[in-house]
Amino acid sequence: MIADISLNHYLLLGALLFVCGAVSMATKRNAIGVLIGVELVLNAANINFVALARFARDAQGNPVFEVEGQIFALFIIVLAAAEAAIALAIVLNFYNNHMTVDVDTAEELKG
Amino acid sequence: MAPGRLSPGGGMGLMDAESIQPILFWILAGVTGGCAIAVVLAQNIVRCAVWLLLTLGGTSGIFFLLGADFVGAAQLLIYVGGTLVLVVFGVMLTAQGPFITMKIGPAEWAVATTVGLLLYAVLAASLWTWQAGPPNERMDDSHHSLSSTVLGEALLNVDKATPRSNLAGMPDSAQARPRKQMGYLLPFEIVSVHLLVVLIGAAYLARAKRRRGVAI
DSSP states (O other), rough: OOOOOOOHHHHHHHHHHHHHHHHHHHHOOBBHHHHHHHHHHHOOOOOHHHHHHHHOTTTTTOOOOOHHHHHHHHHHHHHHHHHHHHHHEEEEEEEHSSSSBBBBOOOOOOO | OOTTOOOOOOSOOOOHHHHHHHHHHHHHHHHHHHHHHHHHHHBBBBHHHHHHHHHHHHHHHHHHHHHHHHHHIIIIIIIIIIIIIHHHHHHHOOOGGSSSSOOOOHHHHHHHHHHHHHEEEEEEEETTTTTOOOOOGGTSSSSTTTHHHHHHHHHOOOTTTTTOOOTTTTTTTTTTEEEEEEEHHHHHHHHHHHHHHHHHHHHHHHHHHHHTOOOO
16 A cells, blocks of 8 residues: 555646546636636646656656756746736626626626 | 664654655645545535645645645745635625525536546546656755755756756757757746736726716
8 A cells, every 4th residue: 555656646646636626617606616626726737847846857867857847836826826816806896796706697798 | 873863663653754755645645635525525615715725735745745845835825825815805705695605406516526537537547557757866865955045046047956958758959959048037027027917906906896976
């Protein structure tokens, strides 16, 4: 059961978070629930980046991308903060105008 | 023997880093994955946010386990301390009456579960045949581990921090076009200005509404 932890374990954990986030985005009717799903997906990407920063190797077996993976993860964290701020502002604006946060009622742009 | 070092198999409860790492991984992965599933299953939006908090905390523990200390600390500070507070404020400002628990029908649950399991099966099957190499032990050594100093040097394009190398499976650098050595200072600046613009825009969007007659 407790064997060596390889890259695949981390990637499977990231895949689990990604699937949970995607399902959460699809099933939640609350707009903030959708936002929480987006956060889960971004975290899944972060786990993959940091895990590959530790495990990726080139053809000669030398470690590569150990800096890049972590720097991209930092960029994702900052961009997720920006995304959450702007999405919550939109949700609050929608709530002020329509008195609801149900995404099914936001159909004014439907063709 | 050097003082302060654990002898292998010396004491009853003492374990070296090699054997405790898988245990830590399974604990942290269980917390992270279980709380992520609980986020999906939770009907109450407030509980959903709490499960997300635990998921983000577990993710930062995974980062620490992977040797990415600075990223883990940034995850705790920015994500758990900043983004989640924003989400909780959004929940508190909009959670009134019927919006706290918004249920979906059993047919939608069935479709969502099927699609989710299929998606996970595809992702797991794509990893099944792929054999990954051993971890990069250099990052365990405290002298070579990626400190925030190295990350900052990479932003400033110090050559030691971002050495040239070829990824496995890619053509040799003799055939490939030589990569221009470039730091991450420009993306860093773009991200910081982007953050400023976004925060101003968010404050503008979420500002207190004037009454209809007074506007314009």
